[in-house]
Amino acid sequence: MTYELIPLFPLASFLILGIFGHWIKDKAHFVAVPAVVLSWCISILAFADVADGHHSTFRMYTWLTSGMLDVHIGVTIDRLTAVMLLLVTTVSALVHVYTIGYMQGEPGYARFFSYIALFTFSMLMLVLADNFLQLFVFWEAVGLCSYLLIGHWYDRPSACAAATKAFIVNRIGDFGFILGLLLVFTTFDSLDYATVFANVGRETAKTINVLEPLGGSFEVSSLTVICLLLFMGAIGKSAQVPLHVWLPDAMEGPTPISALIHAATMVTAGVFMVARLAPLYDTSPAAMAVVAVVGAMTMVLGATIALTQTDIKRVVAYSTMSQLGYMIMACGLGAYDAGMYHLLTHGAFKALLFLGCGSVIIALHHEQDMRRMGGLKDRLPITYWTFVVGALALSGFPLTAGFFSKDELLVSAWTSGPLGQVLAVFGLLTALLTAFYSFRLVFVTFWGPSHVDSHHAAHVHEPSPTMTVPLIILAVLSIAAGYFGIPEFLSPMFEQGGERDHGGGAIVIKLFATAMGILGIGGAYYVYVLNPGLPDRLAQRWRTAYEWSLHKWYVDEAYDRSIVRPTFAAASELWKRVDVAVIDGAVNGVARAIAWGAWFLRLVQSGQTQHYALGMALGAVVILTLLMVI
Amino acid sequence: MIPLTYYVTLSAIVFFTGLVGVLIRRNIIIILLSVELMLNATNINFVAFSQSFHNIAGQVFVFFALTVAAAEVAVGLAIIIALHRAKNTINVDEFQLLKW
Numbered sequence: 252m253t254y255e256l257i258p259l260f261p262l263a264s265f266l267i268l269g270i271f272g273h274w275i276k277d278k279a280h281f282v283a284v285p286a287v288v289l290s291w292c293i294s295i296l297a298f299a300d301v302a303d304g305h306h307s308t309f310r311m312y313t314w315l316t317s318g319m320l321d322v323h324i325g326v327t328i329d330r331l332t333a334v335m336l337l338l339v340t341t342v343s344a345l346v347h348v349y350t351i352g353y354m355q356g357e358p359g360y361a362r363f364f365s366y367i368a369l370f371t372f373s374m375l376m377l378v379l380a381d382n383f384l385q386l387f388v389f390w391e392a393v394g395l396c397s398y399l400l401i402g403h404w405y406d407r408p409s410a411c412a413a414a415t416k417a418f419i420v421n422r423i424g425d426f427g428f429i430l431g432l433l434l435v436f437t438t439f440d441s442l443d444y445a446t447v448f449a450n451v452g453r454e455t456a457k458t459i460n461v462l463e464p465l466g467g468s469f470e471v472s473s474l475t476v477i478c479l480l481l482f483m484g485a486i487g488k489s490a491q492v493p494l495h496v497w498l499p500d501a502m503e504g505p506t507p508i509s510a511l512i513h514a515a516t517m518v519t520a521g522v523f524m525v526a527r528l529a530p531l532y533d534t535s536p537a538a539m540a541v542v543a544v545v546g547a548m549t550m551v552l553g554a555t556i557a558l559t560q561t562d563i564k565r566v567v568a569y570s571t572m573s574q575l576g577y578m579i580m581a582c583g584l585g586a587y588d589a590g591m592y593h594l595l596t597h598g599a600f601k602a603l604l605f606l607g608c609g610s611v612i613i614a615l616h617h618e619q620d621m622r623r624m625g626g627l628k629d630r631l632p633i634t635y636w637t638f639v640v641g642a643l644a645l646s647g648f649p650l651t652a653g654f655f656s657k658d659e660l661l662v663s664a665w666t667s668g669p670l671g672q673v674l675a676v677f678g679l680l681t682a683l684l685t686a687f688y689s690f691r692l693v694f695v696t697f698w699g700p701s702h703v704d705s706h707h708a709a710h711v712h713e714p715s716p717t718m719t720v721p722l723i724i725l726a727v728l729s730i731a732a733g734y735f736g737i738p739e740f741l742s743p744m745f746e747q748g749g750e751r752d753h754g755g756g757a758i759v760i761k762l763f764a765t766a767m768g769i770l771g772i773g774g775a776y777y778v779y780v781l782n783p784g785l786p787d788r789l790a791q792r793w794r795t796a797y798e799w800s801l802h803k804w805y806v807d808e809a810y811d812r813s814i815v816r817p818t819f820a821a822a823s824e825l826w827k828r829v830d831v832a833v834i835d836g837a838v839n840g841v842a843r844a845i846a847w848g849a850w851f852l853r854l855v856q857s858g859q860t861q862h863y864a865l866g867m868a869l870g871a872v873v874i875l876t877l878l879m880v881i
Numbered sequence: 882m883i884p885l886t887y888y889v890t891l892s893a894i895v896f897f898t899g900l901v902g903v904l905i906r907r908n909i910i911i912i913l914l915s916v917e918l919m920l921n922a923t924n925i926n927f928v929a930f931s932q933s934f935h936n937i938a939g940q941v942f943v944f945f946a947l948t949v950a951a952a953e954v955a956v957g958l959a960i961i962i963a964l965h966r967a968k969n970t971i972n973v974d975e976f977q978l979l980k981w
Contacts, residue, residue: 858980860973864903 255311255326257293257336258375260286261343265368272361279361280351283368287347290375291340294333301333302740308381308445319440325381327444330744331591334737335378335523338598339516341728343371345721346511349606352718353507353613363403367511370396374516378523383432383442386524390428390484393517394421400512401504413503420497424487431480434459438473448530455534478531478538482545485521489575491549496807498572502564506609509564514571514605515598522575522594525582529745533585540670543583547674550576552804554684558691559790559800562619563608566692570645571601573681577660580678584671586663588741593660596652596732600644603725607638610714610722611696616707621692626701630711633719635697637726642693644729646686647768654765655733657682661764662757675760679767686771694779888929896922909964909971913957920950 264286268279275282308327315322347367354363373392380386394417402414432442438454439447451474458470485491490498501513512518525532525542532539553573560566574597581590612619614631628635644653661682664675701708713719778785790797802808895918902915924943931939965971 856980858977860976861904868900868904 253293254297254307254328254379257290257297257340258372258379260290260293261368261371261375265365265372268361268365268368272365275361277356277360279364280347283364284344284347284351286368287340287344287371290371291344294336294340297328298333298337301328301330320436320442322382322384322442324376324385326379327381328379330741331523331526332378334591334595334741336375338595339371339374339378342511342515342598342602343367343374345724346507346602346606349510349609349718349721350505350507352715353609354505355715359403363400363505366396366399366403367508370400370512370517374520377520381444383435383444383447386527387428387432390488390520390524391425393512393520394418394425394488397421397501397508397512397517400508401501403505403508404503407503410503413497413500417497417501420494421487424484424494427480427483428487431477431484434473434477434480438477444527451530451534472535472537474531475535475538478528478535479541481524481528481531482521482538482542485524485579486545487521488524489518489521489579490572491521491545491576491579492552493806495549495553495572496810499565499568499803502562502568506564506605506612509568510602510605510609513568514601518571518575519578519594519598522578522582522590525579526587526591526745529582529587532582539583539585541583543580543670543674546576546579546581546583547677548576549573550580550681551677552576554681554688555800556803557688558684559797561621563611563621563624563692563696564605564619566621566688567601567604567608570604570685570688571597573685574601574645577657577678577681580674581660581663584664584667584674585745586660586667587745588738589656589660589663591741592738593656595737596644596656596729599725599732600641600651600653600729603637603641603722603729604645606718606722606725607634607641610634610718611638613714613718614711615703616710618704618707621695623702623704624696625699625703626697627703627711628697631697631713633713633722637722638697639693640726640729642689645689646772647682647764648686648772649765649768650733651730652733653729654768656737657768658761658764659738662760665756665760679760679763682764683767683771683774686768687775690772690775691779694775698780699783885929885933888925892922892925892929895919895925907972907974909961909973912973913954913961916957917950917954920946 264283267282268275272279306327306329308325310323310325312324313321314324347364350363350367354360357363370393373389373396377386377389377393380389398414398418401417402410404410405414435447436442438457439450441447441450455472455474457473459473459476460468461471461476462469487494498513498518502509504513532542550573553569553571553576557566557569557573560569574593578590578594578597581587581593611624611627611631611634614627614634615624618624640651644651647654647657661675661678664671664678703711778789799805899915899918899920899922902918903912906912906915924946927939927943927946931937931943961971964976968975
């Protein structure tokens with residue numbers, strides 16, 4: 252088998268660039284790009300193999316064996332991993348190429364390539380994992396890469412803060428993930444997917460008293476607890492409410508990273524995890540409902556915030572959050588195949604949108620504020636047209652990939668039951684908002700009068716082919732990805748996949764979804780092109796709603812007041828009272844006590860020989876006396 | 882036959898005289914003489930117990946002690962001369978450089 256080479260090529264690339272990067276410098280792409288392209292080629296082979304009906308799982312390395320615990324590094328190739336492998340290697344390869352142009356001349360060029368190679372390796376291992384611990388280890392590894400890459404420009408305080416925030420917020424989710432992992436092991440005595448899934452039926456009756464430490468009694472199915480704890484990890488990693496706050500700040504990182512990590516791959520790890528563990532989630536309707544509702548909340552929240560943001564990358568970031576909400580919601584409603592389908596098409600068009608943003612940002616010398624753009628469509632034609640394709644796909648415009656996947660998703664949601672029908676309505680509303688903000692982005696950035704800084708206006712030109720070619724390829728994929736029959740390819744993976752009826756209701760939903768998309772685009776055209784003064788008037792009219800959207804529903808402020816500042820205050824108090832007073836006091840106190848003692852003791856040393864002689868004599872007397880008495 | 886107690890008492894008196902001399906006199910030569918007194922007090926004990934227990938070893942020790950005392954006096958006087966050259970005095974109170 253050659254499939255273990257898929258992750259090993261990026262690993263080799265990381266090691267070479269990590270160790271020799273200092274000497275390789277601006278030739279780093281000669282190492283990184285071929286490595287990831289080779290991975291891509293093997294992924295194609297793996298995909299073809301899986302399409303022929305071969306599923307394989309094999310162990311690469313036994314990590315540790317201790318009693319029941321048997322941990323190994325394994326590779327599992329089935330339909331789900333095959334499509335993820337294609338997504339990760341394709342987007343990674345295109346982002347590698349794009350980076351050549353985007354990061355040209357940056358001081359951390361080789362370092363950047365080594366980190367994205369490490370990320371690609373970790374993400375591939377996460378996808379290929381055949382046991383929970385491997386999933387967790389690489390789950391953390393992609394988080395680490397995300398941290399390193401957000402903080403790539405580490406001399407900017409805002410980048411450092413964003414990197415730290417991403418890491419800490421993810422830790423909160425991962426804490427739940429670890430607990431879930433432990434509970435999986437205590438329940439099933441194994442961490443292998445295969446063993447756990449085979450024994451799921453046996454454990455459904457098991458319950459856990461979750462209030463035991465508090466003395467209460469509240470029995471919950473242990474499978475539900477496992478699912479919810481593992482989902483906490485997904486909430487952090489996939490930027491779901493309430494742990495979504497790190498994703499917009501992560502836009503401090505270089506744009507290729509936003510495309511690769513914070514749009515197409517790492518943030519979708521949570522969706523992938525839920526789909527991978529479908530047999531586990533299927534046993535717990537309660538956990539599934541939580542997953543679906545959290546996804547739906549994220550979907551609505553992200554879309555409403557994206558409406559008013561002015562930083563071009565943040566609009567796309569909130570859009571990513573909203574689309575991740577769609578996928579999580581679909582998984583929560585049992586439509587794993589639809590969720591994964593949307594994940595794949597979203598990977599293509601969102602990477603395209605981010606790379607398009609990057610191209611605009613580079614052309615305008617690192618300007619990210621939409622209000623200082625405008626009128627760029629003639630100056631940046633390739634970027635403009637590919638961006639429009641991405642925006643159309645995101646809006647679910649007919650015949651693009653986003654159209655097929657979003658329709659599939661909403662129809663699956665609608666047909667899944669009463670909860671699904673309620674959430675599908677929200678999904679339709681969000682589709683309207685999505686189309687609106689996508690085309691707000693297009694119109695404000697590329698149409699209308701130019702607000703570009705006059706120093707740069709003359710130099711605005713299309714970036715080098717290393718940046719435009721990935722855009723074109725992704726634009727093609729953003730349309731073509733809808734025609735590959737991905738849901739039919741995936742549905743055998745999931746038990747409920749085949750049972751859904753796509754009857755009369757489905758057509759109505761599809762029509763509605765399409766209408767919402769077109770309505771949103773039309774609305775944006777009406778507001779931003781036909782009536783240029785209208786956005787400000789609308790903002791004045793619905794002041795409160797505008798403020799809430801602009802300030803991201805005050806979630807950051809709420810966390811700042813309720814968690815960050817109390818923590819800082821508590822830490823400051825601990826520092827003053829415990830660190831300075833107790834610990835430093837104890838250390839310095841011991842030193843001072845010894846100094847005083849020494850000052851008294853040294854008085855004994857008078858320098859008078861006869862004093863010493865007296866001491867000797869008295870000592871002899873004391874010793875003799877003692878000898879005689881005893 | 883003189884009882885052993887008499888010898889031991891004499892030895893104690895001589896030893897104590899020497900000890901007091903070492904502790905209270907200021908002149909280094911007198912202190913050195915007092916140290917010799919203390920040594921000789923032990924010699925008296927050696928000889929007395931040697932005779933009392935019929936063991937010749939005690940008398941051998943006395944010879945050792947005398948020899949060592951002679952050498953020690955030679956070294957001690959040399960040191961006193963060196964001290965006198967340095968400070969032009971042999972008052973022990975004047976030599977107290979080695980203190981805190």
